[in-house]
Amino acid sequence: MECRLCLGPAPAESSVTIFQRPGPHPECLEQRIRTCCQIYVKRGDGLPDTVCLSCKTNLESLISFRKACFRSNETSQLRLDDCLKIKTEEVLSEDVIWDDEPSLPPIHRKNSEICLKPFPNKSELVLHKKTHTGEKLFICDICLKSFMRKDTLDIHLRTHMSEKPYKCEICLKSFTRKSYLERHKNYHCGIKHKCDICLKSFTQKSTVVSHMRSHTGEKPYKCEICLKSFAHSNILVIHLRSHTGEKPYNCEICLKSFNNNSSLSAHKILHAAIKPYKCDICLRSFARKHLFVSHLRSHTGERPYKCEICVKLFIRKGALVRHLRNQHR
Template sequence: MECRLCLSQAPAESFVFIHDNPHPLVQRIWTCCRLQVMKDDGLPDSICLSCENNLALLSTFRNICLQSDETAKLRLSEHLDIKTKEIFLDDLIWKDDETVAQPNMCNSPVNNEINEWEQSDSKQTIHLIEKPTPLKISYSKPGRKNESKLKARQKIRIPFKCEVCLKTFAQKCVFKRHLVIHTGNKPFQCDICLKSFTRKGSLGTHINYHTGIKPYKCDVCLKAFPEKRTLVKHLRTHTGEKPYKCKICFKSFAQSSGLGAHMKSHTGLKSHKCDICLKLFPQKSNLATHMISHTGLKSHECTICFKSFTLKHHLAAHMKSHTGIKPYKCELCLKSFTEKRTLQIHLRSHTGEKPYKCDICLKSFSQKSSLGIHMKSHIGLKLYKCDICLKSYVVKYNLIAHIKSHFVK
C-alpha cells in the first residue's frame, strides 16, 4: 500500500485508512496541511503510522498555540484594564528645538499631518488645528462568547476516561460507544442465528458469514475473507510479522490469541485432562488435538509415499523429507535436519539436557514423546497387543520387536 501524504510503501498493517478511522483524519489533514482529501478520488485512501503520529503532534501543537494566544490576550487586557483608548491631535504639542515622540500608528491621518509639518522649512508651534475624528485603539477583553470558545477548546483537549477500565478516549462519540461494552447491552440481533451485537457494523460483518460474501481479498494469494481484521491477520503469514511478544521469554506471535495461549505455559496451569491417559493440557484445543492420537485416525496422507499422519503439520514436516533439503545443520557433528525443532532435540544429545521430568518417579527425558511413553508405564496402559500370543505392550516399537521374535523362531 502507498501513503496519501508521503507516498511511502509498506504492508497493509502499517497503514491507517483515512475514511474508516474513528478519529477525524480528513479534518485533521485539512487543518494541519490544508490538503483536501476526498473519498473515491482515485488517490491512496490511507496514511502510514508515521504520518498519523506527525499529524497528531502538529494538531496538538496548533491547539497549544491557539490556547496560548487567547491566554496572552486575556492577561494583557487584565494588566492594562483598558477597553478603548482615544488619541486626539490637540494633545500633541511641538515646540522649537524639541524632539517629537510620535505615536505608533502607521497609517493614521495624524501621522500624515506630522510628516507634512516635519518636511516644511519653518518649524513653528501649532496653535490652531482642526480637531479630527477621534482614533480609537481597542484592547477588547474576551467576552462570554470568546470565553465559551476557549472552554470548548479546553474540553476537547481533556480526554474522556472510563471509570470501569480506566481507558481514555479523545472523542465523546467513541467514549459513548465504548461504554456499551460494560453495560452488556446488545441491541443489534442477527435474524438468522439470533446472535446479538453491541454495534451495527459488527452485525453487518457477521451477516457476511451467513451470505458467504467475502469482500476482502488478499493481493498475494487471492484468498478472500468476510471481514477486514481477518485479512489483516492473514497478511502476516506472507510478511512474517509477529507483533505480539512474550515479556518473559521474548517469543513472538502473529496473533494475540497465540500469545495468550503461550502465557499459560509460563504459569504451569493445565486444567484440561485426557480421560484415557490422564495427560494434562493448558488449552482445550490442545486436548482436542491429543484425543485424535487415541482414535488412531490418520486423515492426512502423503501423495508420494502414501504414508498417513494424524495432524496436518506432521504431514507438512514429512513432505520436506522427500525434497532432500536439510537447511538446519549441527555445528558440533555437522549432521543436517529438515526441521529446526529436530535440530534442537538433537543438540540435547550433546549437552545432556533433559528438560522433561516425570512427576511420579522424577525421571528425566530429553524428548517430550519419551516422557509420554514413560507415563503409560505408571498407569499400566498397554494399547499395543500381539495378535499371535495376545501379549500387550506400552510402546509400539516393543510390539514390533516382539512380533519379529515369532518369525525368528
C-alpha cells in the first residue's frame, strides 16, 4: 500500500481512500487533489488509490491556506473600495447640515443606500448590499469557488456530489436548482416569448431581453482592466480569465486546461476521433465547426478577410494575420 502523493507507506489502518467521502458533510478528496495539486486521479487507473494521513493533513492545510488567502484578498479589496469611496465623497460632497431634515432610526431604513431598492427586512437588505461590495465569504471546500450567500454555496455543492433533487414529473429529468426545473417546464407547456424585431421565440423572458442586444448593439458589461464591453455577463466572465490566466475546465484525458466549457467540449472531440462536420463536395470531415466553415470557402471562393494596406483577400483570419506580420510588419 503506497501513498498516491508521496509514494510512502500507507497501510490500511493509517491511510485514507481517495474516492471515499467520509463524515456527515461529504468531501471529495479526488476533487481536492485535482484542484490543489493539479493531479488528475481516476478510479481504476492502476495507480495507488490511497493517501497517507500526513499527506491528507498537508492537503487540508493547503486548502485552509488558500481559503484564508481568498478571504484576505476579499477583505483588502473591500477596504480599498471603502477608502476610494470616502475620498470621492470628500471631494464631491459639501459639509451642509439641514436642521429640518427628517431622521429615522437605522433599524427602520429598509432601502439600499446605493440603489434605493426596498426590502421587507434587514437581513434581506444586508444580503443585497453584498451585490454592490462584491463580498464573497462562502467558499467551496472542493474547488475554492466563492459565493455571496450560503444557500448559493449549498446549491453549488450539488454539482460536485451529482445531487439533483428537483425532478420533472413529465419526462423525469432532474435538476440541481428549482429555478432550472421551472424553466424546463416551459418546454412542456409550450410557453414562448417572442422578439418584436425578428419574431424569434424563446422559453424565457430574460433570454428575450438578452437577445434584443443583438439588434440594439448594447454592451452593458465592461471589463475594468481593458475596458472592452460585452453584451452578456457570462462572456465577460470568460474574457476576464484571459487577464487572470484562469483555466478551470480540464480535459480528463490529457489534462489540458481551457477557460470555457465550449472549448473543452470541442477539444474532447479530438480524443474521441469524432468528426461530425462533413463537406458535401469533397466528403472531407472536420472535428470543429470553424474549420469546416473555413474549408467550405475553398470551394465557394469566398475570401472575407481583407488587408487594409494592399487590399489582398484571405480565406482565414490567421492567414491575414501572418500576411500583416510578414509583409507589412
